[in-house]
Amino acid sequence: MTKQITRKTLILFMVLTVFMTTICSQTSVKAANKVYKNVKLIFEDNQGNTIKTFTKDIAQGETLGQILGDQYPTMKADSKLGNFTGWYSSDCLYGLYSGKRYEKNTPVNIEYDYEEDDYIQISFKASYEKKSVRITYYYMDNTGWHEKYEESILTVGAGKNAILSCAPAVGDVKPYCHFENWNIIYGEDVIDDNPDQYYLVEAAYDNYPVGVKKSYIDNTGNVKTVEETKYYPAGSKYEDILVELKATPDDASTDTTITGWNIFDPYGYTDEEGTIGVHSDERGAWENDFDLIAEYQNVELNKVFYKIVGEDQKIHETDKVVSNAKNSSEQDVYNEAIKYIPDGHMKALEYTGNWSITKITSDMNDDVYYSMMPKYNKIVVEVDMANYDHSVDTIIYAADPGDTLEIPDGYFMAAYDEAGNTSYVTKYTVPKDAKESVFVTWFSKKFLEDNSLADKINNAKDGENVEDTLSKDGIVSKAALNALKGRDVSVVLSIADQNAKWIINGTSVNDVSDDINLSVTRSSVDTGNISYDKISKLLSKRQAEQIAFGNSDKFNFTGKLEVGISGLGGQDKAVLIQKSDSDNMEYTNSAKINDASTAFTIDNGHDGVIIYGINGDTNADSKIDIRDAMECLRHVSGREDIDVVKQGFADVNFDDKVNIQDLIKEIHVVSGREDTF
Structure with missing residues (x-):
């Protein structure tokens, strides 16, 4: 089901893209020699972070160089993407008709029906010789369909073979489906200058699986549900497949004749037409799983969903098809469904043994189903834990009205007063008038802290320092690093328990693909990660200490690490040596000791030793x-x-x-x- 939701959303996105492009091309009016007042030009790095903003009067056909003069921004070469080649813009509604790369001598022709009070904004994103291309691969293995998300560095101008060469290795799904090739379902044939280019690539097979779940009355008079997977050649029509799937089972009741089959699909995801193995670019859907429920003259089969809270504090859902007389009441369905209730309730909720039933009619079609919920003495507090990585975990707590729950360490809840002011609290009080259940969301504090640091960086002016304290886990977010990248702004992160601080200037920040752990651990020379026997002969009589980093690889920046020192007795120099990839010790750099501190230039997190002397x-x-x-x-x-x-x-x-x-x-x-x- 999740796969189909994702894909239908993608189809909608593609349709809207074509629609908006058509609308823009039809409504654009190019005014020759027109001067456009107060046009806002926004320049972003290839990650979408704003680096420069200008407001200019633009005469139709002026080049970017003429518009900006010496203010024309450029970017340094990127270690992975190569040389900077210009600025890409795909703005349609606010200025430029179609996406292309703009250099200093490229004319800016505004394709817009401009009125005096209109507001025009044009965004440009940095373009390089290469770019990171987002690719989603769909493929099968013996456990089902899978999605794999990749970001590949590819050369601008390369053909689609470059995309296909990045595809993961997949094999046959034995014994029925044999891999044939990869097909680009969505994406251009050539890697263009657009920094946000996206591809959807799917594996093609000679046969495809179709899951079927059939519920019917068997020859014992009981409702039977059978699930199986069938395989059909690529190109088979769904209307033909459904004829086979709807065949009467051999063990079906002979006393009650099946008059038809309902495809149970309350969300409207199932496609009953089209051809198997032909994908989104041609019909807008993928392979289907069919949930078939038999129909009878005087009997109706009803789908019932049961939800309980288990001892793991999670919600568990099961379903059952039950049999009732035609046009039965909700109470009749309840009387039958109660026979199949699941067990294993969370004891703290104090299960009463009673259930409630709700009849639901689909908004998409006429499908009807029922929801069965247990009754508990305690209030079900359903909490969505919004994690730092944007995932959400749902956890259930048991409480009475008016109870106060301690929010787990590392999370908070947003609270609002009558004036609309926001505060962040670490306790939650269940409303005194709460009935049966309440729903709340608790957020990761780390997420809030990282947004705060990114905001501080975005609001800083060139040449300024942004001071903050490194979190206990040492993590600095991708969002904060992206905000810093390319800017003449320095972040100063204090590490209180280690008497140290990081100083990182944005001009030294390179590719940012993930968060980074900048924790630092200082220890005595004989208790760190490096064996004392390995370094003792190098030290002679000098004072020294070991240093370790949360990230042991190369950093995506070159920064300063300042460490506080004391009791050195006139020594004026500190030398940093670090382990190499071959496990040997190498000289990194040295620094003067000033005012009881020293600062090293560091670009990697290999274990090291600081030696003090003259x-x-x-x-x-x-x-x-x-x-x-x-x-x-x-x-x-x-x-x-x-x-x-x-x-x-x-x-x-x-x-x-x-x-x-x-x-x-x-x-x-x-x-x-x-x-x-």
């Missing part, structure tokens, strides 16, 4: 002399390598490498020509 003191004897200069000389000349910690202290000019410039500085200080580095 700049230029390679041999850890707390002074800078000829021996330090000689070690640096031998390393720079290639005569011998020095270890990664010594490299950090030999890098006296803090450029993350040891070369002739460092050697000259070292010699100048040792010889007395300069006092410090």
Whole structure:
């Protein structure tokens, strides 16, 4: 059922897309040499985050370069998408007739029947040599149909074979359905400049399954429901399939003759026409499952749905077809349906043993069905838990009117006063006049916090800092990172329990595909993730500590990590070494110690060690002399390598490498020509 809802929504979307394009093309009126006043131009990155906004007077046919001059925005090359190629706009109702890429010398011809008081807004989205294309793949395996969502990086201008090459490997559905090929059901034949391009791709098979559920009176006089899956060749017509499916079962009652079959479909999803294996682009539906209920002269079969709350605090639904005389009352159906009630109720709700029944008539057709609900002594508090990842879990609580429930840690409920002001509470009181059940929604606090950070970033001006506290779980949302990406705004995230903070400027943020864990853990040098035996020889007599990150991979930004320090006794430098992919220790960078803190430049979360000492003191004897200069000389000349910690202290000019410039500085200080580095 879920599959069909999703697909019908998609069909509606495609129809509306064609409709809106047609309307726009028919109503657009191009006014030559017209000057349009106060046109709002919005420039977004490829994720849809606004980076620049202008309000300009535009003469018909002016290029973007003429309109914006030196203000014309550009984007840096993207590590995955390649070079920036211009701006894409598909605005129709507010300005541009059809989607295309705009460069600095591209004319802006406004296709719009403009009146003086009209408001024109044109949005442009960054375009690159490549782009992330959203693809949905539909395919079968032995458990049924599946949807797989992918985002693939593809080159603009590539043909549909590029889409098909990204398809997952699928096999036959043994022994009936053999995979033949992939078909693009929705999407252009060529990857265009549109950053929001979408494809729907489905696997084609030689045979397709059709599920059938048949309810009828058998030769014992009881209602029998049989479920099975049948297979039909691609191209079979549903009207022919239904003739077979509606055949009278061999064990059907001979005392009561079947006069027909009703396709039970209260939501109107079942298609009784068309051809199996021919999809949305041709008939707007996929394969069907049929729920068939037999019809009789003097007897009616009624579908009854039962809902109970189990000990797992979840709602469980079952259904049963029951037999009644023709035109039976609701009470008659209840008397029969009560014989089949399920068990296993949540004890805290205090099940009374009684049930209520409700007759429901479908808005889509004439289907009638019944809902049976148990009666409990307690109020059923049905809570939708709106999670951080946008999923929703429904949980049931038992309560009395007026009871106060503690909302689980990490969630809150929105409350409103008489003036309409919103507050966020961590307790919920069941209304004193509550009857049987109430429905509420509790939201993830993390979702609220991330929206708050994204809002702060969006409202910040270029050059400003946005200060916040890193959450306990260390997660920074995709929404916040997308808001930051490409902007000259710095986010400063304090990590209170670690005496540290992140400083991340938006110009360093690259591709953002997911949330990121920025938690940091500082520990003593002999208790961290790295074996002390592995690093002890590198440390000599120096003070050190280990550092670990919540994300152990490469970050999608290059940021500063500032750590607070104390008790170092005149040491002026901190060196960071980190594990490499090959598990060796590598020199990352070094930093001066200023005002009891130091800050490293970091682009990955590999486990590391911070070593404290004196700049230029390679041999850890707390002074800078000829021996330090000689070690640096031998390393720079290639005569011998020095270890990664010594490299950090030999890098006296803090450029993350040891070369002739460092050697000259070292010699100048040792010889007395300069006092410090």
